[in-house]
Amino acid sequence: MSLTSHHEARSLSGAAADVTTKAARRRSYLGTLRRQPAVLLALVPALTFFCAFWLLPFTRLVAMGMQPDKNSGMIAYWAVVAQPQYLYSLLWTLLVSIGVSLLAVATAGVAGFFLARNRFRGKAMLVAMLTFPLAFPGVVVGFLVIMLGGRQGALAQFSMLLFGERWMFAYSLAGLFVGYLYFSIPRVITTVMAACEKLDVSLEEAARSLGAGTWRVTRDVIVPALSPALISTGAICFATSMGAFGTAFTLGTRMSVLPLSIYSEFTNYANFTMAAALSVTLGVITWIALSFARRLAGGSLGASA
Amino acid sequence: MSSSIAITLKQCGRTFASGHTALEPIDLRVEAGETLVLLGPSGCGKTTTLRLIGGLETPDPGGRVWFGERDVTALPIEKRDVGMVFQNYALFPNMNVTDNIAYGLRIRRLSAGEVRRRVDEVMEMVGLHDFARRGVDELSGGQKQRVALARAIAVRPKVLLFDEPLSALDAKLRDRLRLEIGTLLRRLGTTAVYVTHDQAEAMALGDRVAVMERGRIAQIGSPREIYHQPHSAFVADFIGSVNRIAIGGTRDGWLEVDGGRLFCPRLHGADHAYCRPEDIEVGDPASAPISGRVVQSFFLGQSQRLLVDTGGDAPLQVEAPARRQWRRGEAIGLSVASDALFHPHHPLTFGQAAAHG
Structure with missing residues (x-):
């Protein structure tokens, strides 16, 4: 032959x-x-x-941002990394955003796959409910977190009843995390569900025919096929979390995330130079993440040509 | 690979959740080492039957599937030890040619040396030895299907399943790969089930062919039986072309037909006779038993297809030698040998091997 x-x-x-x-x-x-x-x-x-x-x-x-910061006298861009209050704000925002993105992709990715693959009564309703947070502005998301974990929140009332003390997490980093997770999950679910529609089922059948069990099929076929969607949706969650303002503002978290830092430099201290430097920093990081996402999504489309 | 096994389906039907019955309960046996082709138009249940055998579908309650002596009805495909080849190749895009072929072997936890040896062996078999490091995107359709074939046979499965593997390829390549698959199947001796809607593929590859129609097996037999002794007009029509000739009356073994008469005592009492275009002989219009006029001719290279008007409802299709040229309206004489005429309800009893179940 x-x-x-x-x-x-x-x-x-x-x-x-x-x-x-x-x-x-x-x-x-x-x-x-x-x-x-x-x-x-x-x-x-x-x-x-x-x-x-x-x-x-x-x-x-x-x-x-090139001009000297009026407090420290450093070039404002340099102050972003040299002044602890700005550096910590930047690092914490990065950390929270990365953490939220990873957790959202992991949990909502599984949920999205499950929803795409299974039919059951009330599924349309469930999907509608899960994607509902997309309709909320950050303020409302923050409000919801307070309803759950604030001073008068459900958790506080429950723990008061049982242990005589109020448990709260809304105003801490955990509250911020929960709030960001809340608006990230629907993005991941909708993206993953759409990507699952395009999965080639015969690839899974081929793997199974060769002896692959559920775990191997997931690892060798499904995750690789979904990875462009997972990475790009993760990058979008990251970008959204980086720039989220309303939720953090509502929660009044002690830790000042980057958008809040910009806001307070701008309104409270009239430090336009610092606000500009922080804005450009935030913009560049977010832009890199988004262009990364776009290239991956485009790459997956191009691969079939 | 001498240890091939038989496949037995008992009362296997499949009704989907929507209420659509893809397959009526059927009984089917594929002998050890045999290649059975499931042939039929789309929606006839052939793919469902294949998926039932593979374990990608479960039969409706009451249906059972055996591999040899073992009841595999409850086993999912990954436990059935089958090799499957798909129409769209289904190669893993994130792996190169070698990794695709080695996939099943690695799942079986063979040693690296053994994996390499077996991969080399099957790549040689399908003529892919130069392509080991290629990505699957860099292959043509024919090469992809060779990789898929190599991947399926590398694990030395008990049963090989083919789901229209050549339908996505163009005609020339299809013919070639069909021959290669046929040679390979005979060499391996593995029990195989092959789904296609292409009758030429079915004839060439099948030890036996099951023609399916609307969720049932219309006829099962050797390619020759199916072709020459179709049990129904559907089978006759699906496999090759067939002429349906109305019989006006019968006398002394002669059948009165449009344009003349045909000798065939066996078909006394039938209202129609059937015959294949290639079984009609062209002769002198003056002396041949049937005469007509050429309506149209199609040159096919190795032969030509004539449409001949004999005064009936539809013109007769006649396969004639390619050399002679026919003008439109030219008179033509036709004859059909007695044993080339058939009717589903008047099977042949002599001259050819009797049909066996």
């Missing part, structure tokens, strides 16, 4: 030809764009908007 039959060789060169025609099409498309001023004219509103509301303020923000 010789391998590369004529035929297969031909289909391979066919694929190469296909790639070149695609490139040619793209070139001619750009050509059309250049030749038609009307197209450029249509872009003017978007460009204006981009310049006025993004490019100009952001350039100012970046430049402002």
Whole structure:
């Protein structure tokens, strides 16, 4: 049995030809764009908007962060890492966001897979309830955490009844963690459920036919197939947690997360330089996470081509 | 691999939760070392039967599946020791060719040396020795299906299951791989069940063929039996082309048909006779028992297909030698040998081997 039959060789060169025609099409498309001023004219509103509301303020923000901080006299960007209060704020925010993202992906990933694979009475209702937090602003999420773990919360009342003391977690780091987890879970569930729809069931059947049990199938087939979705949804949870303001503000956590630090530098101390430096730092970290997510999602789409 | 086993299905039906019955309760036996082809149009229950054998589906209560002497009805596929080849290849995209083929061997915890030896052996068998380190995305469709085949046979399964493995390939490659699979199956001697809707594939690969229709087995037998002695018009029509000739009357062994008459005492009393296009002989219009006019001709290379109007409802399909050219409207004489005529309710009793169950 010789391998590369004529035929297969031909289909391979066919694929190469296909790639070149695609490139040619793209070139001619750009050509059309250049030749038609009307197209450029249509872009003017978007460009204006981009310049006025993004490019100009952001350039100012970046430049402002270069100036010395009025308390320490350091360049503000340097102060972010050199001044403990800012560094701790940054590190804690990172830590909470990473922790929340990992836990959300692990728990909601399993739940999303279960929901995608099983049919039962009331499933639509359950999915609707689980994804409901997406509709809440951060303030409401914070409020819900207080209802659960605050001074008058359910847990406090329960422990008062049993042990005569109030247990609370709402105003600590744990409260923040729970709140962030609460709005991260629906994102993971919806993404994972959508990704499960696209799983190739015959891959699992092939693995099973070769003797793989549930655990091996999960490890060797399902998790690898879902990993782009898991990583990208995790990155989005991370970005959302990094920038979450309402929840932290409502909870009034003793630990000041980065968005709260920015807010207080800005409003309480009128320290615009520091606020700008912290904002740019937050923006860059979040942007890296999001572009990472986008590239993975795009990569998984490209793989099938 | 001499220790092949037989497969027995007893009253295996499958009704889905939606209430749709994919398979009526059937009895089926695949002999040890035999290749059985399940053939039929989509929705006939052939894939469901395959999945019942593999353990991807469970039969409705009352149905039982045996591998040899062992009742495997309750066993899931991972405990049945089968090898399965899918239409869409189902190769693990996160593993290269070697790791795909070695997958089942590693699950069986064979030593690294043994795994390497067995992988090399099956790669040689399917002609893939140069592709060990390739990613599966870098392979053509035919190469992918070879990897899938190698992966399935590497574990030396008791039973090999094929779910339309060639349907996604183009015609030329399909023919080639069909021959290779046939050779391989005979060499391995493993009991195999092969699902297809392609009758040529069924004929070439099956020791026996089961033609399925609407959740039932319409007929099971050797390819020759199925082709030459179809038990129903459905089977006759599904396997190859068939002409249905109306019989006006019968006299002294002759059947009165449109355009002339045919000699066949066996079909006395039948209202129709059937025959294959290649069993109709072309002759002199003046002396042949049936005469008609050529309506159309299709050149096929090795032969040509003629449509001949004999005055009946539908023109007769005739497989004629390729060399002679026919003009539209030209007179043509036809004859059919007595034993090439058949009718499902008037089976042959002489001349050919009698059908056996």
